[in-house]
Amino acid sequence: MAEYRLTTPLSDADVTQLKAGDIVYLNGTLYTARDAAHKRLVELIERGEPLPFDLQGAVIYYVGPTPPKPGEVIGSAGPTTSYRMDSYAPILIEHGLKGMIGKGRRNEAVKEACKRYKAVYFGAVGGAGALLAQRIKAAKVIAYEELGPEAIRELVVEDFPVVVVNDVYGNDLYEAGRRQWAKV
Amino acid sequence: MRTLAYRDVVDAIKNMVIYATTHLGEDMLQALKRAYEEEESPVSKAVLAQLLENAKLAATQNKPLCQDTGLAVYFVKVGEDLRIEGGGLKEAIYEGTERGYREGYLRASTCDCFTRENLKEKVGYNLPPVIYFDIVPGDRLEIEYAAKGGGSENASRARVLAPAQGIEGIKEFVKEVVSDAGPNACPPYTVGVGIGGTFDYAAVLSKHALYREVGSVNPDPELAQLEAELKEELNKLGIGAMGMGGTQSVLAVHIETFQPGRMCHIASLPVAVNIQCHSARHAHISL
Structure with a gap:
């Protein structure tokens, strides 16, 4: 397992070098979106309308942070469970999305889209919301403010720690890890 | 009055x-430290170290x-x-x-x-x-x-077994739920198992089982033994911290039955499994 330091937007070359299990420190911009925001993004694509941010090479972080206290950049900000975005992710990947950050398994359609269009799924440590918030240096809502924690935010991150779960070659860290350590 | x-x-x-919501309980801190010491997979060990660091940071900054x-x-x-x-x-x-x-x-x-x-x-x-x-x-x-949290509730389930399925049926069901939860609900888990009462009440018992101090021994010796057996078997699944593969998938199994008498209907064996993520935030007050 290798370690990489990458800056967004990600290119094909950035993601094709990554293998499941690699540790990546992300720098640059991440966009946050959960179920409700994904639904709206996909509706915009279907209507051929512009998105609130550029999807080319973008990385979306599945997170709904707690409200910041006065003086804080962001509240606690760990990943949410990713499967809820599975029905929306493939169309975003087809339109240029290069990375997703969440926790938990993805379905076959997402893994297939990662292979076909060269995108990766990263896992961040769930329940480490205070720790991960430290790597977020700026945050602003750029769309759907009325969704509250589910609004789309633009985050500027420094060395945001993630692990490659699904790579462009069809490998899956969760399956491989369990195969290695299961005793049944 | x-x-x-x-x-x-x-x-x-x-x-x-x-x-x-900002201070992880002492029982959970001890359980996570023990899991960190015993974990054999380096990836999961690194995750557990991050969880302990997160707990320290949250308490210092009063951050969730x-x-x-x-x-x-x-x-x-x-x-x-x-x-x-x-x-x-x-x-x-x-x-x-x-x-x-x-x-x-x-x-x-x-x-x-x-x-x-x-x-x-x-x-x-x-x-x-x-x-x-x-x-x-x-x-x-x-x-x-x-x-x-929502993630661990999403992985929880209730089922009414046939009486003939007995303890083996309960064990199989618990294993099935934890195996399916896999990486999704933020392992290492505490597993609450509610047995008895009615379909709905088994689920309430499984939830209440999670309020017990992690690492405490069940006062019913038979259930204490079942908890220990289940924990050992669940840790063979290889899920590991955040599902990245490892030996520490479950911190504890807590079983609660309908009292008095570990009651259920003569025709039924209701069982519910409530999954608790590693961020087990519980507290109680007495006024």
């Missing part, structure tokens, strides 16, 4: 909510351990000889919850099932909570609280 001021109940709940500060779930025991003065008990729990979540900068996560609209305006900030009331002898008020 003893009286308790409404305001005191509100304040106690508010303080409990803020403290519990996790962004999912949950639905507020309460088990309340009200003494028959206790009266709340200046307002209703349920009202006090609502107000304490709302103030705790709002003033603690916690997330409001309640929404309409159908429109998915957040209820913070229509009902209140992270309201309503889920409350189970019980009436008991005496003049005390006992309130147990949990901030129960």
Whole structure:
């Protein structure tokens, strides 16, 4: 397992070098979106309308942070469970999305889209919301403010720690890890 | 008849909510430290180290351990000889919850099932909570609280087994639920198992089992043995911390039965499994 330091937007070359299990420190911009925001993004694509941010090479972080206290950049900000975005992710990947950050398994359609269009799924440590918030240096809502924690935010991150779960070659860290350590 | 001021109940709940969501309990810290020491997979060990670091940071900064500060779930025991003065008990729990979540900068996560609209305006900030009331002898008020996140609830299940399936059937069901939860619900898990009563009550028992101190021994020796066996078998699944593969998938199994008598209907064997993520935020107060 290798370690990489990458800056967004990600290119094909950035993601094709990554293998499941690699540790990546992300720098640059991440966009946050959960179920409700994904639904709206996909509706915009279907209507051929512009998105609130550029999807080319973008990385979306599945997170709904707690409200910041006065003086804080962001509240606690760990990943949410990713499967809820599975029905929306493939169309975003087809339109240029290069990375997703969440926790938990993805379905076959997402893994297939990662292979076909060269995108990766990263896992961040769930329940480490205070720790991960430290790597977020700026945050602003750029769309759907009325969704509250589910609004789309633009985050500027420094060395945001993630692990490659699904790579462009069809490998899956969760399956491989369990195969290695299961005793049944 | 003893009286308790409404305001005191509100304040106690508010303080409990803020403290519990920012400070991981000593039992959980010990359990995570032990898992860190025993974990054989380097990847999972690194995750456990991050979780311990996160707990330290959250406590120092009074920052929520996790962004999912949950639905507020309460088990309340009200003494028959206790009266709340200046307002209703349920009202006090609502107000304490709302103030705790709002003033603690916690997330409001309640929404309409159908429109998915957040209820913070229509009902209140992270309201309503889920409350189970019980009436008991005496003049005390006992309130147990949990901030129960959505991810681990999504992986929980209830099933009514046939009596012939017995203990083996229960074990198989628990293994199935934990195996399916896999990486999704933030392992290492505490597994609450509710057995007996009715279809619905088994689920309540499985939830209440999670309020027990992690690492404590079940007072029923037969259940204590079943808990130990299940824990050992679940840890053979290889899930590991955050599902990245490892030997520490489950911190504890807690079983609770319908009392008295570990009761269920002669035709049924209801079993429910409530999954608890590693950010087990529980607290209780006695007033």
